[in-house]
Each structure stands twice: as C-alpha cells, then as structure tokens.
Amino acid sequence: MNPEMLDRAQKCxxxxxxxxxxxxxxxxxxxYPQRESGEQLALQYKHNVLRSEIFSVGxxxxxxxxxxxxxxxxxxxxxxxxxxxxxxxDESDPANxxxxxxxxxxxxxxxxxxxxxxxxxxxxxxxxxxxxxxxxPYFREFVTTQCGRMAAPRLTMPLIQPxxxxxxxxxxxxxxP
Numbered sequence: 001m002n003p004e005m006l007d008r009a010q011k012c013x014x015x016x017x018x019x020x021x022x023x024x025x026x027x028x029x030x031x032y033p034q035r036e037s038g039e040q041l042a043l044q045y046k047h048n049v050l051r052s053e054i055f056s057v058g059x060x061x062x063x064x065x066x067x068x069x070x071x072x073x074x075x076x077x078x079x080x081x082x083x084x085x086x087x088x089x090d091e092s093d094p095a096n097x098x099x100x101x102x103x104x105x106x107x108x109x110x111x112x113x114x115x116x117x118x119x120x121x122x123x124x125x126x127x128x129x130x131x132x133x134x135x136x137p138y139f140r141e142f143v144t145t146q147c148g149r150m151a152a153p154r155l156t157m158p159l160i161q162p163x164x165x166x167x168x169x170x171x172x173x174x175x176x177p
Contacts, residue, residue: 001129002121009126012115013068015134021071023105025146031080031100034151039080041153046075046104052127054113066113068123070131074139075104076155103146103155107135 027033050071057065077099109131140157147154 002125005119005122005125006129009118009122010130012118012122013111013113013126016067016110016112018135018138019108019110020138020142021106021108023103023142023146025101025103025150027101027150027152028098033100033153039153040082041078041100041155042081043076043078043155044099045158046073046077047132048073049127049131050106052123054123066116068111068113068126070109070111070127070135072107072109072131072135073104074107074135075102076143076157077102078153078155101150101152103143105139105142107138109134 033039050073052068052070054066054068057067078101079097080100136159143155143157146152
C-alpha cells in the first residue's frame, strides 16, 4: 500500500452511490440450521476487487465530469464443524464437501472524480484499499438480513475484510482523463 497515493486519491474522489449488482444465497441440500443446536461454524470470506473504470458523463458548463467506478465481489460461506473434528476450514485448504451455506453479492461503488489529472496508480490504490469502506457496511447488512430470511445461523461479520487481491495492480479500465 502506498499511503501517499491513497491520500491523493481520497482527496479527489467523492462517493456518489453503492449499488448491489448481483446476489446469490444457498443452503446445502441436507442442511437445516433451525434443527441444529450448538453447532460450530467455520467461516470463509471472499473479497475481490474485480476492476475499476473511469468514464465521462457529459458536459456541464463546458467542463466534462468524470466518474470512477469500483467493482467488488464479496461473499461468505460456512461449514459446520463437529465437536470431534480437528480439521479447520481455511481459504488455503477448502473442505472437500459442499459448504452448509453461502451468501455472495457483487457491488459497484461510484465516485465523482474531482481531479482529472489523478493517475491510474492512485486510483488502483483507492480501489484496492479504500472502496471497501464504503461497500462493506452494505454487505454486512445484506448477510444479516439473508441469514434471517434463510433461517441460517446469525453470522457475525468482521468490521472489515481486506481484498484478497490487494497486491494486484492495474485495475483501472478506460482512458485516463
């Protein structure tokens, strides 16, 4: 992470909207959480910044406004861990069996770009390290709501989840203004 680039991007971007683009929820065929008691859950999280883009939205007073969008894919899945199971589920060693449940959603965070000279490296830093702060509260609420609707265990989501692809560079698509 480059704090200087991130700071420059933060000063040049204003959040406009967070949009949920897709969602998917699933409980395993033979998993009835309302019948389970005292079950232990192993949680896995997904957070990938898929891409970002810059585009113009027309002309206002002779000045062309630009928008910056960040596309983020989020998810949580859980496995029931029996008391006698010594094996834990983690992202580097996913269980061979189907998860007991999954909740996934894709979001777009949309920003007004105030400085048309902001470079793509600064925008990449923002997409990978800052956009999640605008999107994550919506995903946490979505997970809580879906758990209730599915009669699934109430999952306590962490306050924030870093992007698994945060070391990736070159996310910005489209022409630099």
